[in-house]
Amino acid sequence: MAEPTQSATVLSVADLTPHVRELILLPKAQKILFQPGQWISLQLPVGIKPPLNHAYSPALPPTPTGHLSLVFDRVPDGAGSNYLYGLTPGDELLMSGPYGDFSLPPTLDRELLFVSRYTGLVPIRCILKQLTAAGPMPPVTLIAVGPAQDELLYHEELQALAKQQSSFRYLPMVVKGTDEEVVEATLTVLRPFLAGKPKLMPWLSGVKGFVRPLRTYFMEAGYERKEIKTETYD
Numbered sequence: 320m321a322e323p324t325q326s327a328t329v330l331s332v333a334d335l336t337p338h339v340r341e342l343i344l345l346p347k348a349q350k351i352l353f354q355p356g357q358w359i360s361l362q363l364p365v366g367i368k369p370p371l372n373h374a375y376s377p378a379l380p381p382t383p384t385g386h387l388s389l390v391f392d393r394v395p396d397g398a399g400s401n402y403l404y405g406l407t408p409g410d411e412l413l414m415s416g417p418y419g420d421f422s423l424p425p426t427l428d429r430e431l432l433f434v435s436r437y438t439g440l441v442p443i444r445c446i447l448k449q450l451t452a453a454g455p456m457p458p459v460t461l462i463a464v465g466p467a468q469d470e471l472l473y474h475e476e477l478q479a480l481a482k483q484q485s486s487f488r489y490l491p492m493v494v495k496g497t498d499e500e501v502v503e504a505t506l507t508v509l510r511p512f513l514a515g516k517p518k519l520m521p522w523l524s525g526v527k528g529f530v531r532p533l534r535t536y537f538m539e540a541g542y543e544r545k546e547i548k549t550e551t552y553d
């Protein structure tokens with residue numbers, strides 16, 4: 320069941336890339352116990368009719384202290400993300416949650432395939448942390464698309480993970496363009512990757528213009544809709 324709305328304090332602010340920022344928050348009333356991949360709702364005092372309710376997915380699994388890591392890109396003219404960019408340590412935010420079902424099932428009977436665009440990687444990174452904490456990783460592939468080399472989120476961390484864990488394959492891609500161009504470039508990696516393989520468990524995350532055509536691709540390849548996990552940001 321979702322927790323009631325509570326206030327959280329901004330403890331620290333860090334830039335992860337030139338256009339992606341992390342806030343570390345501490346909920347004041349009680350810890351938010353979430354499954355990695357779930358999201359938190361922030362009530363932001365901006366927009367035409369405040370509050371503006373926006374979802375953000377923690378980038379780290381629950382910590383013993385209750386700290387939350389929220390990671391977001393600065394959307395040009397976006398009221399919510401620009402408000403978050405203005406926050407400094409000591410500021411407060413209203414939040415509730417957790418919500419959502421973009422989280423691991425109790426048993427994994429298929430190879431996992433994560434496909435993310437830009438900050439769509441955030442909930443997936445949280446799930447990867449969960450998997451690595453649980454012991455040797457099951458077979459996992461991550462295709463992470465970013466708009467520039469220096470905007471590839473968690474790039475060094477993921478490269479290091481791929482070196483440590485032979486069952487984890489990391490395929491970063493830099494593609495800048497329209498939704499259609501980004502989808503087409505992603506498919507040039509996905510098509511040969513899927514060819515001849517048994518069914519995987521696909522997880523797609525990012526804006527709708529990215530997630531929906533890829534879901535359609537999987538469905539045309541024989542997947543049922545319920546076999547494809549999706550998280551859409553807009």
Ligand SMILES: Cc1cc2nc3c(=O)[nH]c(=O)nc-3n(C[C@H](O)[C@H](O)[C@H](O)COP(=O)(O)OP(=O)(O)OC[C@H]3O[C@@H](n4cnc5c(N)ncnc54)[C@H](O)[C@@H]3O)c2cc1C
Pocket residue numbers: 358373374375376377390391392394396397398399400401419438441442526550551552553
């Ligand atoms: C379940 C869920 C989880 C989410 N988790 C995250 C997260 O962990 N990190 C994060 O950065 N955002 C996340 N979002 C998106 C977030 O809630 C906001 O929509 C985003 O920060 C943009 O808000 P805005 O008010 O600045 O822009 P808006 O005025 O709402 O404009 C958004 C428009 O900008 C474009 N856009 C570009 N980048 C994004 C983006 N990252 N998200 C949404 N739209 C984008 C889209 O075309 C969209 O129509 C999540 C959304 C959902 C529904």
